[in-house]
Amino acid sequence: MDDVKVIFDQIPIRHDLASHIMLLGIVQGFFLAFVIFLRAKRKSAINLFGWSLLVQCLVFLDVYLCYTGLMKYIIQFNDSTEFLVLLITPTLYFFLYTLLERKPITFKKFWPHFLLPLFYVVSQFNYHTSPVEVKLNAYLSAYHRSLGFVDVPEGFDYSYHYIKDQFRWLVLFSFAFYLVLSLMLVIKTRKKGWTSSKNIKVDKYIFSRNTVIFFFVLMLTLFIIYLNYDDDGGDHIIGMIQTVTIFFTSFFILSESRFFEKSWIADKYETLANNSIQFETLEHFISESRYYSQQEISLKKVAEQLGTNGNTVSKLINSETGTNFNDYINQKRIALAKERLLDNEFKQLTVEAIGESVGFKSKSAFYNAFKKHTGQSPSAFMKQNRM
Structure with missing residues (x-):
């Protein structure tokens, strides 16, 4: 345990431009999700968008804590949001489906979409119940290899690594799969009759198209980062892109607000x-x-x-x-x-x-x-x- 304390003391706390940008996006995302939950109907498309935002913010809060070194204070939660990464694209797809098809999402019909995240959670059970030494070594391996590692209890079972080592490819598969599903959904809606209104600044079709573009850009970014980083060292780049996306989303939502109508109080x-x-x-x-x-x-x-x-x-x-x-x-x-x-x-x-x-x-x-x-x-x- 003394070795653990020595390593903890050596982990630096880092606050720079990248961390500040990530924090801005996380705070804005949580606030936007809170407003959506407060105002939207439970089964509406915008409510599902709120859940997608919440999932993304939890994931990037984890990234922020790891990048800044603050994760050392709650090391028991290291990698605890990995399964949520596999829920980012399904929740965005659910939002698009409800928005364009005007049909509610039911677990009875859409349960297969939860299989991959569930499978990953089950496969990592041994890691999530592992001692603090194992989770500390996992964090050091991703961010601070130069500090060395601590001893773990003898005979610890690392079989969960068979799946954990494939996590990046599972994420890319998820993004690619739901990119195709979302693109097919938008194309289908286009064929049924793509119309827009001059009375609103951003209609649901434009928002849907932009969401699919976001899918593609994020997937391409992930692929480039995975090629250039062997560990999680590039996750902060994705976090900064997410911040930009959240603020663009906030801009579009505010643009449609009655608050900006000249006669909104008439x-x-x-x-x-x-x-x-x-x-x-x-x-x-x-x-x-x-x-x-x-x-x-x-x-x-x-x-x-x-x-x-x-x-x-x-x-x-x-x-x-x-x-x-x-x-x-x-x-x-x-x-x-x-x-x-x-x-x-x-x-x-x-x-x-x-x-x-x-x-x-x-x-x-x-x-x-x-x-x-x-x-x-x-x-x-x-x-x-x-x-």
């Missing part, structure tokens, strides 16, 4: 709070009654039917779908038009007539909207899908 927003409705109510009314197929439909008329005001309906559609009112209505019209273009009951109607039957006032309006939301003309759609 009476009309107080009215919004008093006349708020659920999106499910709006969706049920629009879809079940096919109110969207009326040519004279307007934001004001929909609001009157629901007993609220236009601002409420507009903001509700923006926040739930990432589109404006016109795109929201046109998407439903196009979906109905696609059914009627292939339905034998409507084969006697011209393409223009079908467009009018779903709510478009002119042929050009129908063609433009159809191509925007499907990527092809009505005629091309019929030719491709009719047997």
Whole structure:
């Protein structure tokens, strides 16, 4: 035990620009996650993003403690967050899935995504229950080999190293796998109809695309660092990249905040709070009654039917779908038009007539909207899908 104390005393405490940058990102990330948990609904996409942020911050807090040498004060927790590294990409993917598919994440359906982290935790049980000498040597091996090592109890079982030595490749596999899944998800959403709203600065598609880019950049960084460092000495570089990412994310979230609206405290927003409705109510009314197929439909008329005001309906559609009112209505019209273009009951109607039957006032309006939301003309759609 005297040897352990001697080594502890020799481990330097390091505070430099890299450590300060990492600490900024960790504190900001924890704060952002706290705000998200406080404000977001439990099963919402943004709540899952909060969990992803929390996982990342716990991992990089470990990196920060190791890099600065502060880990020596809690050496029992060295490498305790390794399994969380294998949860970073799954939680980001869960966020994208919920955001783009508008479906909740359930353990019954998504349990296979937890197998790799669980497998790693089980494989490292012997390490996590090992004496302090083993964990100190693991830390010294990664950051301070020049200080030497301490003696460990005779006969200690190091079989956990068979898996631990492959940890880097497990991380790269996880990043590559979820990069592909996320890319497929974004491409699938694009094919279903990629629309954006001029009323919001950053829509869900842009945010999703940026998340996939982050996946790729981080995976490429990991690969380069793994090629140039034999131990954990390059982890602080990843930590600094994470800090930049967290602050960019904070910027995008703040950009959409009502706090920056010129009239955010005006009476009309107080009215919004008093006349708020659920999106499910709006969706049920629009879809079940096919109110969207009326040519004279307007934001004001929909609001009157629901007993609220236009601002409420507009903001509700923006926040739930990432589109404006016109795109929201046109998407439903196009979906109905696609059914009627292939339905034998409507084969006697011209393409223009079908467009009018779903709510478009002119042929050009129908063609433009159809191509925007499907990527092809009505005629091309019929030719491709009719047997």
